[in-house]
Amino acid sequence: MAEPLRIALAGLGTVGAGVIRLIETNRDLLAARAGRELKVVAVSARDRAKDRGVDLSPYTWEDDMAALAARDDVDVVVELVGGADGPALALAHAALDNGKALVTANKAMIAHHGIALAESAEEQDVALKFEAAVGGGIPVVKGLREGTSANALERIYGILNGTCNYILSKMEDTGADFAEVLSEAQRLGYAEADPTFDIEGVDAAHKLAILAAIGFGARLDFAAVRTTGITQVKAADIAQADALGFVIRLIAMTDVEESDSGEPLLLQRVRPCLVSKGHPLASVDGPTNAVVAEGNFSGRLLFQGAGAGDGPTASAVVADLIDIARDEVGAPFSIPVAQLAAMQPTEPGHRIESTYLRFTVNDRPGVLAEITAAMRDAGVSIESLIQQGRAVDGGDVLVAMVTHEGPERCVREALDLLDGSESLTAPPLVLPILRD
Template sequence: MAEPLRIALAGLGTVGAGVIRLIEANGALIAGRAGRPLQVVAVSARERNKDRGVDLSPYAWEDDMTAMAARADVDVVVELVGGSDGPALTLARNALGANKALVTANKAMIAHHGLELAGMAEAAGVALKFEAAVAGGIPVIKGLREGTAANAIERVYGILNGTCNYILSTMESTGRDFGEVLKEAQELGYAEADPTFDVEGIDAAHKLSILAAIAFGAQVDFPSVETEGISRLRAADIEQAAALGFVIRLIGIADTETGANGAPTLFQRVCPYLVPHSHPLARVDGATNAVVAEGNYSGRLLFQGAGAGTGPTASAVVADLIDIARGDVGLPFSVPAAQLTPMARADAGHRIARDYLRFMVADRPGVLAEITAAMRDAGVSIESMIQKGRAEEGGAVMVSIVTHEGPEAHVDRAIELLEGSSSLVEPPLVLQLL
């Protein structure tokens, strides 16, 4: 059999230890498919003596992971440490600078520095692969780069964060509030001790910006993803949505438009959406991820599976290694980095949508009239309006409205007109219907 692909592995946590276990367990099968064995040569993490449930004695230990790129006995560096900058980025730059292929699961790093790293990889003629960075075990990057390569992608969207999906589907099935379910998710290991990246939509925005770059040939533009998380949702919103025939899911959506000057613009948004029961994403429960890609010839494709976890994520990392072992260098974003288009952020104001608006209002006469007047003055047409019960929490009453289809700018205007109103106990929540 041919020479092994020699691997340096940085990071031995959930994903890194999973990669070692997978290569050990399926080594013969992998070698058969790759045409040569995958051989881990060196490993690195912070604490050398931590028990990781894997035997590390066959591998050289490096105290300084950033130095692994300089090893002459290594063909490919695998970065499974995390963080957009810091040692992960130094290692990535060192590896590509030393003409070594790089595999990573680090969505934050690719969202922030993907363009630079892709340029380095192409200049060096080596692979940069990051299948595990988006939707864990689901081969969605491969699906987009290869499976739909013949299509113009019209829209890509999906459930990109398992923690949020677990929280939302549990709120739905138990009727409990966000804080309580988050606490339980943390105890069960579905949510981090600091859940900000997940519940505020940042993690999903990282992944969406990577998908959008591949789908539309755009430069990765994480800062222009419009992002709103799930922490403001109440059990009552979920209940209200259910009564209307919807579930609430955190969805990332990207598409392109033609801007005022005729150049393409990029629309990228992560926020909770009301998803009709009939839509396939409405049936995606628990920590699962799902991505929909709409190609102009393929039609609607749905990729669904485990978006995280040691086994599924390791599976995606090792699939990248197998491609490299087979000699597939490829282009990280499907087209040369220099040809990725810098696209301005699309103006969302003219997009047509139906909205769900939730107001927490003071329990006194005239409040509903004030809200409906603002809607009328902004040109928003109301389809239904529900006031739920009598005042509870600090005298506030929940009023929810579903609008007819109309430009987003009109709803924004209505919210502006209500700004500072003493009738509103907190800022309104605005969600769209998918």
């Protein structure tokens, strides 16, 4: 058998400890599959004395994690520190510059700095792997990079944030409102103390930018991802969606279209949607993630599984280590960095879709007429309209409607006409409809 793959591990939180536990538990199986032993030789973390539930005594401890990248007895550095910049990014660059392969679960770092890191990896002819950065234990990066490599992908979309999915599906089950379920999610550990990145869609946007680069050969452009979170979704919206035959999910979606001049335009968007109960994503509940990829020959493919957690994420990290042990390098984003296309973002106003709209309004005569007049003037056709009774905590009521299919820009024009109206007491909620 070949010499062991020597591993340095930075970050010993739940995932880092899970990686060590997995390697120790499945040592013989991993060696058989990799063709050589996976051997952790050095580790680093902030607190040396913390009990992590694994025996760290066999490994050299480095107080300065940057030292891991300079060790002569290390072939690959695993970065599990987190954060788009700072120590994690410095370690990543140091590892690659020193000719070490790099494995990371850091989606923020890859979304913001993946191009520079990939260029360094290519220059050094070493692997840059980040399966665990998207979808936890779901092999979606490998699935897109390898499993769909014979296809021209037409669309990639899915549920990429387990916290939001847990909150929305819990609201369905209990009828509770957003704030109440968020508090419970924080208590149970499904949501961070500061959940902003999750509930505002930023975490999903990081992952979507990575998938767009892999799936479409697009140069990473996280800044171009249009992002809307779930904070404005009410229990009443969940109930109304159910009555209409839908569930609400935070959907990340990307595709490519041609401009009039034939140039590729990239759509990257994260937003809550009404999802038809017959759609595969409708049954994805709790902290689960799922990604749909549509290829021109493969058709619709569904990748689904645990989107976080020490076991699933550690599994993805170690899968990358096995690839490296087999000397499988490859371009990090499917094709060399120089061939990635700098696609301009598309303006999706011409796209045809149905929309769910919810207005919070004063309960007085003429309000419905004002809303429907704005829809008429913007060319929006209303399929159904529901006005709910007076709220118990004030004089406002909710008006919900579903539009027929039409250009997305028409809904925006209608909302522009209503902007500043004294009848509206809160910003409208706009949820596109994703059917089967």
